[in-house]
Amino acid sequence: MGKPQDRDARQMRLAAIVIAVAMLGWLLxxxxxxxxxxxxxxxxxxxxxxxxxxxxxxxxxxxIWRRRNV
Structure with a gap:
């Protein structure tokens, strides 16, 4: 199993991709x-x-923010 920071980075990347695709899809x-x-x-x-x-x-x-601040 990877480090928590690796998991957080992957989740943040996924969240960024979802935001970008949602915005572009909505505009389209x-x-x-x-x-x-x-x-x-x-x-x-x-x-x-x-x-x-x-x-x-x-x-x-x-x-993710809560996990990092605990």
């Missing part, structure tokens, strides 16, 4: 929806998915 869905005239409910679905990804990343980051 918004642009495609506007271009093709999709219903507003698809925009809300993209919003909820992005919010879920951001909340997950926030929780992971907070847990």
């Amino acid at each position: 869905v918004q642009a495609l929806g506007r271009e093709y005239g999709w219903a507003g409910r698809w925009a809300f679905l993209a919003d909820l998915a992005a919010i879920a990804a951001f909340v997950w990343s926030l929780i992971v980051t907070w847990r």
